[in-house]
Amino acid sequence: MSKELATRAEDYSKWYNDLVVKADLADHSAVRGCMVIKPYGYGIWEKMQHALDKMFKDTGHVNAYFPLFIPKSFFSKEASHVDGFAKECAVVTHYRLKNDANGGGIVVDNDAKLEEELIVRPTSETIIWNTYKGWIQSYRDLPILVNQWANVVRWEMRTRLFLRTAEFLWQEGHTAHATAEEAIEETKKMLDVYADFVENWMAVPVIKGVKTANERFAGALDTYCIEALMQDGKALQAGTSHFLGQNFAKAFDVKFATKEGNQDFVWATSWGVSTRLMGALVMSHSDDNGLVLPPKLAPHQVVIVPIYKGDEGLKKVSETALQIVAKLKAKGITVKYDDRDTQRPGWKFAEYELKGVPVRVAIGERDLANGTVEVARRDTLSKETVKADGIENYIEQLLNDIQSNLYKIALERRAAMTHEANSYDEFKKLLDEKGGFIYAHWDGTSETEEKIKEETKATIRCIPLNNKQEAGKCIYSGKPSTQRVIFARAY
RNA sequence: CGGGGUGUAGCGUAGCCCGGUAUCGCGCCUCGUUUGGGACGAGGAGGUCGUCAGUUCGAAUCUGGCCACCCCGACCA
Numbered sequence: 057m058s059k060e061l062a063t064r065a066e067d068y069s070k071w072y073n074d075l076v077v078k079a080d081l082a083d084h085s086a087v088r089g090c091m092v093i094k095p096y097g098y099g100i101w102e103k104m105q106h107a108l109d110k111m112f113k114d115t116g117h118v119n120a121y122f123p124l125f126i127p128k129s130f131f132s133k134e135a136s137h138v139d140g141f142a143k144e145c146a147v148v149t150h151y152r153l154k155n156d157a158n159g160g161g162i163v164v165d166n167d168a169k170l171e172e173e174l175i176v177r178p179t180s181e182t183i184i185w186n187t188y189k190g191w192i193q194s195y196r197d198l199p200i201l202v203n204q205w206a207n208v209v210r211w212e213m214r215t216r217l218f219l220r221t222a223e224f225l226w227q228e229g230h231t232a233h234a235t236a237e238e239a240i241e242e243t244k245k246m247l248d249v250y251a252d253f254v255e256n257w258m259a260v261p262v263i264k265g266v267k268t269a270n271e272r273f274a275g276a277l278d279t280y281c282i283e284a285l286m287q288d289g290k291a292l293q294a295g296t297s298h299f300l301g302q303n304f305a306k307a308f309d310v311k312f313a314t315k316e317g318n319q320d321f322v323w324a325t326s327w328g329v330s331t332r333l334m335g336a337l338v339m340s341h342s343d344d345n346g347l348v349l350p351p352k353l354a355p356h357q358v359v360i361v362p363i364y365k366g367d368e369g370l371k372k373v374s375e376t377a378l379q380i381v382a383k384l385k386a387k388g389i390t391v392k393y394d395d396r397d398t399q400r401p402g403w404k405f406a407e408y409e410l411k412g413v414p415v416r417v418a419i420g421e422r423d424l425a426n427g428t429v430e431v432a433r434r435d436t437l438s439k440e441t442v443k444a445d446g447i448e449n450y451i452e453q454l455l456n457d458i459q460s461n462l463y464k465i466a467l468e469r470r471a472a473m474t475h476e477a478n479s480y481d482e483f484k485k486l487l488d489e490k491g492g493f494i495y496a497h498w499d500g501t502s503e504t505e506e507k508i509k510e511e512t513k514a515t516i517r518c519i520p521l522n523n524k525q526e527a528g529k530c531i532y533s534g535k536p537s538t539q540r541v542i543f544a545r546a547y
Numbered sequence: 548c549g550g551g552g553u554g555u556a557g558c559g560u561a562g563c564c565c566g567g568u569a570u571c572g573c574g575c576c577u578c579g580u581u582u583g584g585g586a587c588g589a590g591g592a593g594g595u596c597g598u599c600a601g602u603u604c605g606a607a608u609c610u611g612g613c614c615a616c617c618c619c620g621a622c623c624a
Binding site: 060069070073084086088140143144179208210212213214219220224226273292293294295296328329330331332333361363364365366369397399400401402403404405406407409418420421422423430547 | 548559581582583584585586614615616617618620621622623624
């Protein structure tokens with residue numbers, strides 16, 4: 057099988073598609089817009105899940121599970137929520153099939169029509185707030201800090217593996233609080249958790265910010281987000297955290313008795329990250345040779361390839377290799393010893409490069425004689441010969457170096473692709489010639505944002521948190537502005 | 548969902564205009580030689596030509612419907 061990839065320079069989007077498929081992360085399925093996440097790709101997702109899940113637990117959250125189906129009536133209780141999602145909902149209308157009397161095979165049984173249609177969840181606020189109504193009577197029942205790992209369906213027109221699929225996996229946190237302050241604090245806390253995860257595990261730098269009204273989640277008062285920049289200069293929203301105010305409490309009539317004995321509506325948040333992070337991971341670090349994975353999320357952090365002649369040779373090399381495997385495992389490093397005799401070393405090198413394994417160790421009979429091994433790192437594609445003695449410490453350090461190097465490179469790339477524009481002409485020029493994040497003054501109106509989007513395809517990614525305040529003029533309308541916001545073309 | 552394109556063995560393709568059961572490379576299987584960056588030789592297997600219907604003595608090839616994928620728009624995590 058030829059594994060050659062398109063290069064980023066010649067066709068970035070083909071490169072991405074090729075890579076996802078050829079590195080065995082995912083595949084298109086028989087169902088339109090839906091993907092099969094293959095074991096190697098799912099292994100990365102599982103590592104993401106484990107890290108995030110621990111962070112959620114450490115911040116006081118617990119997991120639960122709510123139904124896949126949502127009664128249509130629930131869905132329509134929050135007006136802006138319906139507006140936001142109505143156009144992309146899968147709807148269940150029947151509950152039975154039958155054999156066609158005319159021999160047309162299996163058909164929907166029209167006698168089995170549901171009295172009330174069920175929506176396949178595009179997100180779970182409504183079913184959850186309907187449930188919370190029964191859980192909350194008093195301030196003593198608050199806060200509720202629940203997360204669920206689930207699949208959701210949004211009937212997208214155009215899909216791309218991981219970046220936008222009709223069904224995707226995610227987690228959604230849904231919390232309930234007695235005060236607005238506490239809910240806002242929760243919203244920001246989870247944004248910090250996301251930023252921490254994406255930067256320290258995925259090695260992808262992000263900008264924390266708040267969305268403009270146009271880009272806000274349907275039903276939220278404020279949407280906070282982390283925005284990452286991909287190698288092609290397009291932005292990608294990597295996670296969102298919403299302050300929902302009392303919108304859902306009001307829609308589902310969720311009130312609680314306050315300490316003072318009054319009745320008040322509950323304050324809400326919701327926050328989520330999805331398998332889209334896989335796309336961000338791929339596009340942040342990978343190169344024309346294939347995937348590059350940060351050690352903290354790589355299913356195999358190290359692969360060891362033996363080089364030998366004949367069965368006897370393999371036996372000798374394996375003895376040393378397995379000792380190294382044991383030492384690495386003792387340090388908690390995940391290592392694969394690939395002693396398959398069906399592939400040659402060069403083939404394996406190329407394969408693990410394509411799959412982004414951070415560190416490759418090659419051991420041959422020459423090494424046995426010299427007491428060395430050859431260590432190659434995926435991020436720089438460099439290799440060196442290292443003493444076998446104490447190799448586990450060397451590799452442990454190397455993995456840390458790779459992790460921080462990937463972050464550093466991504467951060468430098470982002471800096472190089474971040475610009476300021478002071479006029480609309482300059483803005484358009486930057487957008488077409490360089491892409492990336494563009495800091496520019498904006499008059500704060502939806503109309504202006506909308507116009508810029510129509511004319512340039514760029515959207516306001518966010519208003520950065522703790523943004524520098526400076527007087528200026530909107531690049532589009534010329535009206536006064538107090539700060540620059542971040543524009544970019546986005547995924 | 549609109550416009551454009553593509554669909555032939557696991558993958559990439561030739562053939563299609565001008566109708567006669569399919570080409571090549573990679574991969575796969577067997578044997579042997581090999582093994583420090585995708586090995587070499589010899590032999591072999593694998594196809595209802597996306598799918599359904601139509602035209603025809605005969606369809607990969609012509610016509611129509613449908614499906615999937617890619618690119619561009621609208622929409623979006």
